[in-house]
Structures are given as structure tokens and as C-alpha cells.
Amino acid sequence: MIDISMEMEQQDCPFIDTTADYDVSFSSFQWNFDGGDRELETRMVVEGQSREALDNALQALQDHRNMYSCTLRKRMGNTAHIRTTIDETDAMETIREYDGYVTGPFHIEGGSETWHVGFDSTHSADNTLSDLDRNNEFTIISRRQTALAEMQELIEKRDAAIELLRGSQSLTATERKTIATAFESGYFQSPRETTLSDLAEEFDISKPGVSKNLRRGQRKITQSVAGALEHLDDPE
Known part of the structure; x- marks a missing residue:
């Protein structure tokens, strides 16, 4: 294929x-x-x-x-x-x-x-x-x-992939953009290469506002990852 x-x-x-x-x-x-x-x-x-x-x-x-x-x-x-x-x-x-x-x-x-x-x-x-x-x-x-073997593996793990996809699709446009910008700017690095103040200025909103968008988006992604891991750990 x-x-x-x-x-x-x-x-x-x-x-x-x-x-x-x-x-x-x-x-x-x-x-x-x-x-x-x-x-x-x-x-x-x-x-x-x-x-x-x-x-x-x-x-x-x-x-x-x-x-x-x-x-x-x-x-x-x-x-x-x-x-x-x-x-x-x-x-x-x-x-x-x-x-x-x-x-x-x-x-x-x-x-x-x-x-x-x-x-x-x-x-x-x-x-x-x-x-x-x-x-x-x-x-x-x-x-x-x-290859055929890889296709079989993909089919076996389709439920985990669907769970991740659903999590990504559940993000609003604002949440997607906020998380993507935060990632590209190094917000999730250790030490951080950007701050909430920088992100707030980028989106022209308050620090609590950008923090809320990040938390909501991260919670949705984390939930989908947890669901995907359950499918991967399920022997059936």
C-alpha cells in the first residue's frame, strides 16, 4: 500500500x-x-x-x-x-x-x-x-x-489511534493554536524558553485567559492519551 x-x-x-x-x-x-x-x-x-x-x-x-x-x-x-x-x-x-x-x-x-x-x-x-x-x-x-506486517499492526492498534484522533479533533481552533504556539515557542521546554506573559502578548489576551486555553487543551489531549494507552495495554 x-x-x-x-x-x-x-x-x-x-x-x-x-x-x-x-x-x-x-x-x-x-x-x-x-x-x-x-x-x-x-x-x-x-x-x-x-x-x-x-x-x-x-x-x-x-x-x-x-x-x-x-x-x-x-x-x-x-x-x-x-x-x-x-x-x-x-x-x-x-x-x-x-x-x-x-x-x-x-x-x-x-x-x-x-x-x-x-x-x-x-x-x-x-x-x-x-x-x-x-x-x-x-x-x-x-x-x-x-508493508503487510505494518498494516496488520496498524489495524490492531486502530482503537488507540482513533482515541488520539478524537482527542485532537475535540480541541477548539483557539486551543489548537495556543498549544501549537506554546510548543513552537519552547513553553514546554525545561527550562522554559517563553512565558505565559509572552503567550498572552502573542494572542492579545490576559495571562489567565491564555492559561485557561492551555489547561483545557492539555486536559483533552491527556485524556485521549490515557484512553489510547488503555487500548494499547489491552491484550484483546
Whole structure:
């Protein structure tokens, strides 16, 4: 199996267009492709930087030329759960043409989409990337060949991986950005290379505010790690 992760900038994707215009992100947790109608049905979590950003993004999705349906399932503040049906994009068609398949969730933010796709042969993967280059902008994040033994190990540890993924997806956009900035700035180093005051200045909020965002994010990540360790320790 050839496993490829890429940052994709499709020209005909409603979600990418929406994140290019509004401060929102989309994370998929379920998708189903209808080969007959050539439509993709998804269930996604939408996170906005504000309630207004979320309102505008949901309206933009409804109005997009490639959006067949967009149903709001649940909403809490600036986060929403939606069910959508979109037309097959050029990139989807290309990947399917060479028998490619999705191996992980989609994440869309800032006008680009993270894809995880797999192929059964190097030939199929190379042909797909060649054709994708004609009508799409993309950057390969990683490409690796997974051996059968490694695939079996991944399958056996899928529950632990899912637990970690859920923990990461449970982070709000603010929590993700705060933790990432703190890590890159050396806040978690010993001794620390930055302080709460520095982070507060970076985000233009109070020290208690940035501390609260860090604590909430760390608690979610720690809970997911603890859950993953339980799965790894379980002999079943």
C-alpha cells in the first residue's frame, strides 16, 4: 500500500472556498460516496472563530454552486455539526479513476484541505499525482509504502489511534493554536524558553485567559492519551 498525505487546494470544493473567505474549519468524521449519482455525503464538525463567522460560512455553503444539500444537525455557540451532499470534485474523480481510496479524515482550513489517500501500487499513485497536477494545486506532506506486517499492526492498534484522533479533533481552533504556539515557542521546554506573559502578548489576551486555553487543551489531549494507552495495554 502506498499511503499519501497531502494539502489540497481544489478549485471546485465548497468547503475549501468557504474557509478561504471565512474564519472557519471543517473536520469530517463520516463520508459516503454514491458512485451512481457521483455525490459525496459527509458529516462534519464546523468551528468558527466567532458566531458571526460560523453564520456566514453556513450561508455560503448553502449558496455554493457545488453544494446539493447542507443540513444543520446541531449547534453550540460557534461550533456546528452538519450533514452535506456535494458534487464529485475533479480531484475525487481523478483519485477514484486510479482506484485510490480515502484512508483518513478530511480537515479543511485556510483555503486548503488535508487528504489521506491510499493506492495499491506505485504505478497508480504516480499516475494519480500526475493527473491531479493538471487541475489542482497540492503539496505532498508525506508518502510512504506500508508493508503487510505494518498494516496488520496498524489495524490492531486502530482503537488507540482513533482515541488520539478524537482527542485532537475535540480541541477548539483557539486551543489548537495556543498549544501549537506554546510548543513552537519552547513553553514546554525545561527550562522554559517563553512565558505565559509572552503567550498572552502573542494572542492579545490576559495571562489567565491564555492559561485557561492551555489547561483545557492539555486536559483533552491527556485524556485521549490515557484512553489510547488503555487500548494499547489491552491484550484483546
